[in-house]
Every structure is written in structure tokens, then in C-alpha cells.
Amino acid sequence: MRGRRWTGSSCRRGDRPGRRAPLGRPGWARPASPRLELLDSGLFRELREMALPYDDLLIAGSAPLCLHGLRAHIGDLDVVARGEAFARACALGEPRRAAFDDVLTVSLLGGRLEITNAWFPDLLGTPEELFARAERVRGLRFLTLADTARWKGHLDRPKDRSDLRRLARALEGPGEY
Template sequence: MPNFLAHRLFRELRSLRLPVEDYVIAGSGPLFARAWIDDPTDLDIVARGAAWRIAAELGPIAPARYTSSQCVQLFDGDLDIFDDWFPGMGTVDELIKDADVIAGLRFLALDVVAATKKMMGRPRDVAHLAAMRAHGYAAP
């Protein structure tokens, strides 16, 4: 079992038993799964269909902070489950279809991770982009 699966955030995610074909792990999760960063502060999940319905039953739906999507926060904010991602990054179906699969979980493609982090431009995003470059990823 890859080490990242033992992390509290991934244990929380897996405890939800969301159908893996209906969500993709976004944000810093794809970097943590590759051991490119030390510790994510939370996990961002983009969900559709059954995965979104399960999340919506577990917590209140609220407007997302940075986008026009809807979000369900679970485990005291450890997991943010969105019904969409940022405009221009692809549909939820495309994000899931184009995802990288690591240990049976879908992770947002690195091109989308990089584009999202460039767009956000927060200090942690800049640090994450530097970590990506340090591990040989050259953003398009």
C-alpha cells in the first residue's frame, strides 16, 4: 500500500466509500500522492453522480470559496468535495476521464494541477509549482 493512503486525509476519504469512477482528487492531493510535497492541508475532491449524491447527504452544500461550484465540507474541513472545478479546466467528466490513477484512485492530471495553481497564485501554490519543477515536471 502506498504511504499516502495511510495519511489521515486519505483514510477519511476512503471511509466515505465513494465510487472511485465518480470522483477525482484535485488540489495538492496529486502532489502528495507522488511524495512531491510533505503534507496537504486538506483534500479537494471533484465529484459527479453517485459520489456527489453521497457527499451531499453527508453535509451541507454551500457555495465554493473560489469558484461558482458547490461544495460540501466534511471532517471539519479536511475534505472539500466540489460538484465542479475551475472554469476552463474541463468538465467533471473530462477531469475524471483524463485523471492519473495511483493506487486505484484518480488524481487530477498534472497539467490541470499546474494550471490551477498558476491561476490561484497563493504562496502555497507557488511552492507547489516549484516542487513540481524540482521533480522534473515542466508545465506546458
């Protein structure tokens, strides 16, 4: 890339040689949002094949970061399900107590798909409140970036700290975040 001038108009995050692009800063291109190709890939395809009612599903965990280009990939998919969707998930696997709050979870696909009946309710509120605040993309609801930052900050796990830094930059920047 030596000798080429970077204009900032067509580069995506991280495309400038030798630099990581800070999100929300003038002169840097924001990641395309939402990243719709994510919805056609691996775990989302597996979820779609289960034919659970989309109106009763909310994508949580780290997937909202991938949707907004704040993370390159996810190893598993965390889904909050209510009503009919959670009842059907329970028929596909055995519900058990989650490690947080008073939540039930069904682990499918060897643990790569976790379907819960709530997501940190003591911190984020009832599933109905989460569903009301959610971002909707191609028929699926996604946990907001603000709610994602809240639960990751609450857990304060070492593996979440880089996500929290990216979330902080995205949430403070101008534009769609």
C-alpha cells in the same frame, strides 16, 4: 556524512547533505512515484470509510503533489465527486457555493475534507474532461500534475509558489512526470 561519497543511486530528493535535489536532473534520484503509503493515511482513510464510489471520485488540490513526492504533507483533501458520490456527499453535509466558478462544495471533517462537483471548470474543463485526463492509482483518480500546475498558477497565491517551482521542475524533467 563527512567522508562518505554520494553516488546518487539510492538517495531520495533532499538526501544529499546540504543540498536540495532538483527533480528531473541526471544523477539525482526521483521520488518514488506514486507514493502509495499516502493512500493508506489519515484523510484518505477517512474518505475510504465514507464508502463513496471510487469511480465517481477524483483527488484534486495539493494531494497529487504528495502522491508524487513533491510535497511532504497536506492539511486538507480536496475531492471532485460526480453522480452518486456527490449525491451521497450532499447527504453527509450541506452543499454551498464554492469561492470559484459555479461550483458546489460540501465541507466535512471540520473542513479537512472538501468535496466539490467540479474543479475550476472555467480553466480546466468539465468534470468528465478531468476524469478522462486523470491519473489512476489504486482505484482512485488524481488530477494530473499539469492540471494542478494550471490551477495553482491561475490562483497565484503566495502559498502555492513553492509548489509551482517544484511542479515546473517535475514537468520539465525526463521520465515519468
